[in-house]
Every structure is written in C-alpha cells, then in structure tokens.
Amino acid sequence: MIDPATALHEILGPKGWLSGSDAEPYQRDWLNRYGVAPLGVATPADTSEVASVVKLCREAGLAVVPQGGNTGLCGAAVAQQSNAVIVSLSRMTAIGNPDLDSGSIVVEAGVVLAALHEALEPDGLMFPMHLGAEGSARIGGLIGTNAGGSQAFRYGMMQDLVLGLEVVTPDGRVWDGLRAVQKDNAGYQLRKLFCGAEGTLGIVTRAILRLYPKPRQQASALLVLPGFAAAVSFGAFLRGEAGEFLTGLEFFSDFGLQLALKHLPDLAYQLEARGDVYLLVELASGSLRVPLDEILASALEWGMEQGLVVDGALAATGAHRAQFWRLREEQPEGQRLEGEQLKHDISVPPAAIARFVEAGAKICGGILPGVRVNPFGHLGDGNIHYNLSPPEGRADFDGKAELFAEALSSLATQMGGSFAAEHGLGRAKVAMADRNRGLVERELMARLKAVFDPLGTMNPDVLVRVSQ
Amino acid sequence: MIDPATALHEILGPKGWLSGSDAEPYQRDWLNRYGVAPLGVATPADTSEVASVVKLCREAGLAVVPQGGNTGLCGAAVAQQSNAVIVSLSRMTAIGNPDLDSGSIVVEAGVVLAALHEALEPDGLMFPMHLGAEGSARIGGLIGTNAGGSQAFRYGMMQDLVLGLEVVTPDGRVWDGLRAVQKDNAGYQLRKLFCGAEGTLGIVTRAILRLYPKPRQQASALLVLPGFAAAVSFGAFLRGEAGEFLTGLEFFSDFGLQLALKHLPDLAYQLEARGDVYLLVELASGSLRVPLDEILASALEWGMEQGLVVDGALAATGAHRAQFWRLREEQPEGQRLEGEQLKHDISVPPAAIARFVEAGAKICGGILPGVRVNPFGHLGDGNIHYNLSPPEGRADFDGKAELFAEALSSLATQMGGSFAAEHGLGRAKVAMADRNRGLVERELMARLKAVFDPLGTMNPDVLVRVSQ
Numbered sequence: 047m048i049d050p051a052t053a054l055h056e057i058l059g060p061k062g063w064l065s066g067s068d069a070e071p072y073q074r075d076w077l078n079r080y081g082v083a084p085l086g087v088a089t090p091a092d093t094s095e096v097a098s099v100v101k102l103c104r105e106a107g108l109a110v111v112p113q114g115g116n117t118g119l120c121g122a123a124v125a126q127q128s129n130a131v132i133v134s135l136s137r138m139t140a141i142g143n144p145d146l147d148s149g150s151i152v153v154e155a156g157v158v159l160a161a162l163h164e165a166l167e168p169d170g171l172m173f174p175m176h177l178g179a180e181g182s183a184r185i186g187g188l189i190g191t192n193a194g195g196s197q198a199f200r201y202g203m204m205q206d207l208v209l210g211l212e213v214v215t216p217d218g219r220v221w222d223g224l225r226a227v228q229k230d231n232a233g234y235q236l237r238k239l240f241c242g243a244e245g246t247l248g249i250v251t252r253a254i255l256r257l258y259p260k261p262r263q264q265a266s267a268l269l270v271l272p273g274f275a276a277a278v279s280f281g282a283f284l285r286g287e288a289g290e291f292l293t294g295l296e297f298f299s300d301f302g303l304q305l306a307l308k309h310l311p312d313l314a315y316q317l318e319a320r321g322d323v324y325l326l327v328e329l330a331s332g333s334l335r336v337p338l339d340e341i342l343a344s345a346l347e348w349g350m351e352q353g354l355v356v357d358g359a360l361a362a363t364g365a366h367r368a369q370f371w372r373l374r375e376e377q378p379e380g381q382r383l384e385g386e387q388l389k390h391d392i393s394v395p396p397a398a399i400a401r402f403v404e405a406g407a408k409i410c411g412g413i414l415p416g417v418r419v420n421p422f423g424h425l426g427d428g429n430i431h432y433n434l435s436p437p438e439g440r441a442d443f444d445g446k447a448e449l450f451a452e453a454l455s456s457l458a459t460q461m462g463g464s465f466a467a468e469h470g471l472g473r474a475k476v477a478m479a480d481r482n483r484g485l486v487e488r489e490l491m492a493r494l495k496a497v498f499d500p501l502g503t504m505n506p507d508v509l510v511r512v513s514q
Numbered sequence: 515m516i517d518p519a520t521a522l523h524e525i526l527g528p529k530g531w532l533s534g535s536d537a538e539p540y541q542r543d544w545l546n547r548y549g550v551a552p553l554g555v556a557t558p559a560d561t562s563e564v565a566s567v568v569k570l571c572r573e574a575g576l577a578v579v580p581q582g583g584n585t586g587l588c589g590a591a592v593a594q595q596s597n598a599v600i601v602s603l604s605r606m607t608a609i610g611n612p613d614l615d616s617g618s619i620v621v622e623a624g625v626v627l628a629a630l631h632e633a634l635e636p637d638g639l640m641f642p643m644h645l646g647a648e649g650s651a652r653i654g655g656l657i658g659t660n661a662g663g664s665q666a667f668r669y670g671m672m673q674d675l676v677l678g679l680e681v682v683t684p685d686g687r688v689w690d691g692l693r694a695v696q697k698d699n700a701g702y703q704l705r706k707l708f709c710g711a712e713g714t715l716g717i718v719t720r721a722i723l724r725l726y727p728k729p730r731q732q733a734s735a736l737l738v739l740p741g742f743a744a745a746v747s748f749g750a751f752l753r754g755e756a757g758e759f760l761t762g763l764e765f766f767s768d769f770g771l772q773l774a775l776k777h778l779p780d781l782a783y784q785l786e787a788r789g790d791v792y793l794l795v796e797l798a799s800g801s802l803r804v805p806l807d808e809i810l811a812s813a814l815e816w817g818m819e820q821g822l823v824v825d826g827a828l829a830a831t832g833a834h835r836a837q838f839w840r841l842r843e844e845q846p847e848g849q850r851l852e853g854e855q856l857k858h859d860i861s862v863p864p865a866a867i868a869r870f871v872e873a874g875a876k877i878c879g880g881i882l883p884g885v886r887v888n889p890f891g892h893l894g895d896g897n898i899h900y901n902l903s904p905p906e907g908r909a910d911f912d913g914k915a916e917l918f919a920e921a922l923s924s925l926a927t928q929m930g931g932s933f934a935a936e937h938g939l940g941r942a943k944v945a946m947a948d949r950n951r952g953l954v955e956r957e958l959m960a961r962l963k964a965v966f967d968p969l970g971t972m973n974p975d976v977l978v979r980v981s982q
Contacts, residue, residue, distance in 0.1 A: 145865050146750065147747065147749075147864060148864045150863060198697065199696065202670070205703060205706060215954065215958070219954050221952070222954070225931060226863040227862065227863060227896055227935070229895050229932065230932035231659065231932070231935060231936055231937065232938075233934075233939060233951070233956075233978060234959050235709060235710050238703055239706065241703060243702060254930075258757065287800060290800060290801075331758055332753075332755060333758075335808060337803055395694040396615060396617070397613050397614070398616070427697050428696075429697045462693055462694040462695070462722075463693060463698075464700050467698065468697050471699070471700060471701060479700050484690055486683065486688065487689055487701070490689065490704060490966070491704070493965045494702055494962075497961045497962065
C-alpha cells in the first residue's frame, strides 16, 4: 500500500494537496493558540473529492479536520495531532443563481460570506448574516459554528438560515439533503443538527440558504445611556415599537469606547455627552412608505423623557452611519491593542444583561482587584462579549484566566444562559461544557458523536470527548 | 413482581392512570385511522412522574407512546400494540409568567396552544404559532411534530420558536435543557433535534418559548387572482414591498371556495369577481406610524396594473377580517363534507408552486380522470395541502390512494421539496420516506433513533423503522 500522503496527492493533484511549508498557513488558529503541523492540507475541488479524502483518511487511520476561513475563536479548525489531514474547502466557492421568487440560493461551503453578500447585490436580495470576520469566514465554517452575529435576534442564526445541506459523512458517503424548503418534516431535522456540530459529524460541502429582500431604506442612531438597566428597558421598548424594522441593537461600554478612541486615532466620537453604555440602533424596511427616521426619533425622544437615554444622534448620511458602526466594530481591536485580554462569549436572557454585567464585574474584581471589564455585544439576544483587560499598569492576569472563565460561565449558567453563545466549544471549551452542563446532556452528545463517527476520526476532541 | 398496570396505578394514583373504557378517548387518532387499545393511559402530574412511567415501562418491556392534543394527521400519537402505554401530558398545563423584557416564557408541554395565546393577551406579547387545531393541540405535540402553520414563513416553525427544553429520555432520565437564550452553541443543537422527532427520542415535558411583541395594528385583504403563476409573482412582490409586516399569505382555489360555500351555508363570499386562486394577505405592525392600509392598497393596485390581481377588498372591520379568514380556514371542512378525500402535505420552493399545482393536476388526472384537486395552503413557504376529492358523481378513489400519494411525493422530491412538509411522518409516511429519501439519510435517522432509544420502546415504528 502506498503511503497516505502520496495517495492523497494522487487523488487531489498538486493544487489539491499541500504539505510541508505550503501547509503552514493553515496550521495555527486565528488566535494562535492551537494547531500542530498536520500530515498535509487537502483542498478538494468538489464534493466527490472531499468524499475520497475522507474515505482514504478513514482507511489510513488519519484524523480529518475541516477548515473554513479559519477565523473561529475556539480552535476547532486546526489539528491537534500530526497524523491528521486538514480539509480546507477554499477551492469550493461556487455561488448559484438565486431563486428570486423563493428567496433561496445554492452555494458551495467554501464561499466567503462577503463574497456572497456582493454576489447578491444586484438582485435585491440579501443573506442576513453579519459579523466581524465576514471578509474571510466561509459558509461551511459559519454552519459548523452555527454563527450568530449582529442580526441574529431578527433573522436567526445559521441554523435558522439553512434550508438544505449536502454533507460528507465520516464514512465518506454523501448525504444529499439539498432541499430548498423551510417546511420539511420528513424525519429528524438533520439539517439543524449539522449546524453547530463544528465539523465533528461530517463535512458540509454545499448548502441552500434562505435569502431575504434587501431593505430599501435604513435609519441608524447612536445613543448614550446611563447604564445597562436603562439599555435593557429601552431595548424592550424598541422591540415592541419598531420590532419588525429593528435589524441592529448593539451595545458597548464607556471603557470600550475609551480603548477604541485611545488606540485608533482615526476614530471619531461626535456626540457631546458620555454615559456608561452606548447603543447602536438600526432600523430597515423594504417599504419606502415607512417613516423610519420618525419612528427612530420618536423612540429616542421617549427614551429621553423616561430618563433611559442621555443623548443621541441619528445618522444623517451613509458616512455618518459607517462612523457609528466603526465605534462598535472596533471594540475588539481597541482592546487587543491595549494588550493582554481574556474573551468570554456569554449569553443570558436579554432582561438579565444588566444583572450579569454587574454581578460579573463584582466577581471579576474579587478575583483580581482592578481588572477592567469591557462588555459589548448584541442586546437583542442577550449575547455579551464579556472581555477583560488587566488592571491599569499590569500586563497580565496573574495566571487567573481559568478562574475568570469558570466564574463567568457558571454565572451565565445560573442565569439560564450560555457560556458558549455564538463561538462554540471547539477545543477551548470542552472541559467547561463538561462542568457546566448536566451529565445527561453531555452523554447524549457523546453518543451522538459516536453514532455518526464510530471510529472518532472526524475532528476528534472537538466539541465533545468520546470516552473510549 | 407486581404487574405493570398495578405498578403504574400505584405511581400515578387514580387521576394519573386510566385503563379500560376510561382509556378509550385516547385510543384512536384524529382521522380515525390508527390506534389499538393500549394497556392504559398515563396522565402524569409532573416531570418526575413522566420519568417514573418511562422507567417502569422500559423495565416491563412496554412501548411508550407520547400524546399531546391528539390532533396529528399521521398517527404518531396512538398505540399500534396492546403492550403499550400512552403518556398524555394533559394534566401538565402550567404556564409561567412571561419574561417581558426578554420575550420568553416557560410552559409545561401539556399546555393547549389557544390557552397560551389567551394567557399572553394582557401582556402585549404573543406566541406566533397559528394553525387550525390550536384549540386542542398541545405544546408538546407541536414540538414533536415541529408544527408550522400560517405564520411560519415570518416567525418560523416550532424549531425556531423553542429556546430551551426539558425532556425525559427513553431510559427515564431527565435532560434539563431549559435555557432561555437564542444563542447557545455549547455543543450539538439537541433542542432542535427534539423538534420534529415525534416523541421517538424522548418526551418533552417543559419548554421555554420565544415570544414576540403583539402587533398594534393589522391590515387584511382578500384578493382574486387569475392563476397560481400570478399568485407566486404577487407573493414575491409582497415579500419585497412589505416583507417585515407580512404575517399571512394564504391561498386557496376556486374549487375549494365552491366546496366551502356549498357545504357551509353561513359562509359569505362578498367580492364580485371570481378567479382560479384567492390570496388572503395580512400585514401587522407594532408601530402605529406605519401606513399599513396604504401599503396594502398600493400593492393591490400594483397587482391589478400588472394583471396579477383581478379583484380585491381590504377588510374594513374585525368582523370583515374574520370573514376572510373563515373562507381560508374552512377549506378542510368544506372538502370533508363533500365526502371521501385524500390529503397530501407538500412543500416546494415558493417559486415552484404554480408548476407543482399544474404538473400535479396532470398526473392526478392521468391516474383517475376527473379527480378534483383542491390545493390550499401557505404561499410564503411553498406549503401546499394538495388534497383530492373523487370525480364528480364518484364516492371513492377506485383504490388508487397509494398511486396518488406516490406520484405527488415523488414530484415534490424532484422539485426540491418535501412530501411531509408540516404534518410529519408518523406511522403514515415511514414507507414513503424510505422510498423518497436516500439511503444515507434514512440510515442516519435509524442510527440516531437507535442511539437515543437502544431498546426501541419509545414510540416504536413512528418516523423511522430500526431494523433489528
């Protein structure tokens, strides 16, 4: 028998099989915390090549690690062992013609999210998934991590936007689930199960995605609020008053604003007042008959009367709007440039956001006095990126990273939320899941994994550990 | 060892264990096609009683059949063998206090849908699930069948409305998945998997459901269209023009209207013109600043200019609106009163509705000349209830029921749709699924079933047959 690398090279050709230094760019995860050199990187040209790779790896006892844009934050898309093959779908980037009257489109899993947005531009349709990594994140990775982003409270997460899937299963067969309908109750909802499975149950090769009409008008505002409790109340009011148009409800803190302004000199904050919390509100409508500006202005006015809003400005131009968004989008970058940081991807019921932020700060201050909390995220679905910077004048967290993670994850769990809201478990949070979730749940997951992948070769040790 | 019936009686008390004639009302399915007398009917008072029943049945080798409101159309909620226990959650009907700021609520699985609607009335929130059986369908059954209904294209199916679940697994343990957040990527999406599992993987005992703000205004119109192609085009236009407000987009045919008017003398059709197709359009908004009537009237005008709409009327009053809805809602009843019928629960990509209706009619006419087709359903998600009445003057289908079902299911499959759109498989369509879906898919489902329920005692022979 020839060695697996030679065999893979033969199947895939020189474009489809990268090894040695060519494989290096695929080796480490985005946060540079995980990844050893794999046997090589397969970049198959189509589904049948993916299936061949998976089959061959299975026979050769090699682990298979599916990789999308490699922008995940939990290390799920790189190898932990040298006898592994990374399967990158970066060459499978075909975008079908959208079905305009149905609102759907077929794409290969290697399509970059921003490329899909661009391809839909002329057709009056949109794919409502937006997140920081959209310039490099690929559809397959977004499905694997069940991505959320800023519009999830309005349009759903990937699991809500996927109609049909094609998946190469761990035994190298192809599941053709490429149906283009929302209503398909012919058995278990496999299409939902593969969303968020982090490549541990198979490799998604194609998807049929749900599209929405592109709005014809937008209205955006940046608001200054006295605190998180006010933000929660104002958010609930907005959901009632402008629920159908509300497409963005993003928050960040004054500390986050300080960091962003400090480290990104081209950023501008043009309102007069400052507050503890800032809200970026966005409304959008397909109808030009809706007085969006008026609705937003009147909500703002109500907020001010109620003492929930201190100050605010409506974006008068597109450039103005982009400025508002950059204040929110540069939150991670501002904090990164401040130095060492700890990221926590929390969700709680939206009504509990203020309670979480407050209790979390108390707990964190107890662990390391002076630690600086920078919560930002998505108010509509209660998703808080509860990130930490060391105390002023300190460069690190005094070796207490695990203590913070444990305390915050258990607080989220107590509040009926999640310690892995939209980034998933990957390699980083498997142990945390084992601690925070009940035995029945973790066992069901381990059994699920075992039944789809009895040999345990598909992205091993990601999401769940199957005890041998 | 005491016999299981006595043991169950002891665990559950006289209110919780029905046998003999007391069990009879639970025995047959709603269409009176399935169901034999079970050993008895358990009506547990809480989750721990459900768990005890499941455990006892498992030890005694009895099948467990979960039953909600028993309004399903595929026979999934009644027993097929006498050594079975039906578990009805009809006594577990607690409704928690809604979390107003988060938009969620905890309910027991036995809650009747209409009771939930009513309980939410004072709070300005709604649970956006509406279907014909809402007066008797229970939350657990709606989850088990992944119900869709008339607002699914806007708010999603049950799988999109469930945040958290509590489930008694087939081994009698309790999975506590009662998280109240949309974003929870801590492992496989079990909460989605149990939606549509038809009670074959466990018994849902409690759920946290997503709520939406109740609209403050509505606009409804009944439109007359020349044909299905026009309906598809007009529907696509409406999704763009009034996408955010569109909450209803229901269609029925002129034949369906004839049947309803013939058999339900109190029904009124008050428009002048008749056409091949009728559309019931409903817009709703949380904002009083949206000119809903104007948006609807102008869409109607556009449709008339384009020749897509022949006639139409906006509902001026609530009574008027109710009249429109009854025309749509009485479609099943009108056809039932006409005599023998065959029901087919189809979905196709919305753009393909006209093609399906036309091709389906041709195929059906080929099988039994003169057979009368009565398609009605949900235009927004392509869900067609493609029901048949025998040819004029005939009382039956000449023994050709299977031929119709096979031909229509394979046509839906070819068009990228489903032969089990929102009613599920139950006992009625397992063989059809085996024929219409690929081997990989059916095997994955059989393996899923086997791993959750290795003894095969949880609703056996429903959804999938596990080969022994």
